[in-house]
Amino acid sequence: MSSGLTPLPENLVLALEQHQGDPVAAAATMIDIPLYRSAGEFPVEQGYIWTSLSSTENGNPLFWDPAVANELTDGPIAPPSMISVWFRPHNWAPGRAEVALPLQVHFDLKTLFGLPEAVMTDNTITFHEPVRPGDLLTTHQVLRSVSEPKTTKLGSGRFWVIEVIYENQRGDLVGVESYTGFGYKREAAS
Amino acid sequence: MTIPRILADQVVEGQTLPALSYEVTATTVVLGALATRDWRPMHHDKDFAVNRNGTQDIFLNTPNQAAWFERYLTDFTGPHGRLGRITFRMKGSIFPGDTMVFSGDVTGTETDDAGCAWANLALTLSVNGDTKTTAAARVALPTTIDDNPWHRRGDAWRP
Numbered sequence: 001m002s003s004g005l006t007p008l009p010e011n012l013v014l015a016l017e018q019h020q021g022d023p024v025a026a027a028a029t030m031i032d033i034p035l036y037r038s039a040g041e042f043p044v045e046q047g048y049i050w051t052s053l054s055s056t057e058n059g060n061p062l063f064w065d066p067a068v069a070n071e072l073t074d075g076p077i078a079p080p081s082m083i084s085v086w087f088r089p090h091n092w093a094p095g096r097a098e099v100a101l102p103l104q105v106h107f108d109l110k111t112l113f114g115l116p117e118a119v120m121t122d123n124t125i126t127f128h129e130p131v132r133p134g135d136l137l138t139t140h141q142v143l144r145s146v147s148e149p150k151t152t153k154l155g156s157g158r159f160w161v162i163e164v165i166y167e168n169q170r171g172d173l174v175g176v177e178s179y180t181g182f183g184y185k186r187e188a189a190s
Numbered sequence: 191m192t193i194p195r196i197l198a199d200q201v202v203e204g205q206t207l208p209a210l211s212y213e214v215t216a217t218t219v220v221l222g223a224l225a226t227r228d229w230r231p232m233h234h235d236k237d238f239a240v241n242r243n244g245t246q247d248i249f250l251n252t253p254n255q256a257a258w259f260e261r262y263l264t265d266f267t268g269p270h271g272r273l274g275r276i277t278f279r280m281k282g283s284i285f286p287g288d289t290m291v292f293s294g295d296v297t298g299t300e301t302d303d304a305g306c307a308w309a310n311l312a313l314t315l316s317v318n319g320d321t322k323t324t325a326a327a328r329v330a331l332p333t334t335i336d337d338n339p340w341h342r343r344g345d346a347w348r349p
Contacts, residue, residue: 051221051225052226053261055225055226057261060264061193062264080272081253117244121280122280123279123280125276126275127349
């Protein structure tokens with residue numbers, strides 16, 4: 001069974017070296033710094049919008065009836081809650097050796113603190129300009145905080161807060177997503 | 191064209207939204223994961239979910255829960271309702287075989303300095319009476335038959 005941990009990026013390897021292996025100090029070098037700027041791997045597409053609506057049996061005519069979309073939003077838009085969908089990488093792509101991970105800062109922190117398991121506990125999404133089919137969004141991640149060690153019913157670990165900022169190809173802010181993650185080690189059975 | 195809508199003055203603090211009940215199957219979970227491009231195995235591989243994550247089964251992922259909450263909100267508001275912000279906290283997982291129930295109350299209404307009317311709502315996703323996820327949502331509503339929150343841009347949109 002794998003460790004569930006991904007390799008540390010070079011900047012964190014260096015930060016660990018500079019701080020004598022102290023993961024708390026290394027994590028502090030990431031806080032409030034824009035990281036992992038990237039563009040979506042594909043433009044926002046109508047098919048995925050309908051698949052999402054189907055998954056929740058959402059019949060909102062804004063997303064199904066072009067006349068309603070024209071009247072309300074000057075053409076079709078994506079459901080706001082889909083904002084993170086447009087950045088989730090393909091599970092495989094030509095020439096890529098490993099599966100790319102969304103929310104990479106989360107996985108970096110798991111590795112940095114040696115916490116093989118993780119869950120997301122809180123999620124806040126703020127919506128701005130509507131996202132439209134054909135848009136190509138860009139994103140970056142910002143680590144806002146890392147907690148002191150905590151123990152929950154899942155195990156012992158740390159909480160962290162990561163923001164993901166989304167913009168469209170015109171530079172308009174389309175959304176901000178804030179995640180609270182809990183990385184942990186499961187308690188050994190007694 | 192007449193599009194069904196609810197106006198801001200039809201929403202009051204303390205108002206209860208109609209509940210939404212849904213039987214969750216493995217297909218619900220897997221379809222939700224694929225619809226959100228979430229390939230992580232705990233949302234489609236029961237062996238991984240049980241033996242690596244320590245959960246009883248595969249479970250509904252976070253982005254798809256967001257989509258369910260959006261559907262629940264706009265079932266109430268109609269298509270003019272524009273979601274500004276949603277915060278949710280997961281307390282437990284939703285598994286195949288569960289009947290998930292969405293419920294909600296209006297916790298307040300306000301009109302901001304830009305003239306946009308908002309309803310604030312407390313939402314709950316529960317199974318057998320146990321709260322699995324709570325959410326707080328802020329939704330813009332039209333103030334009149336001619337108002338359209340979707341046309342707000344820049345400083346006129348303050349979610």
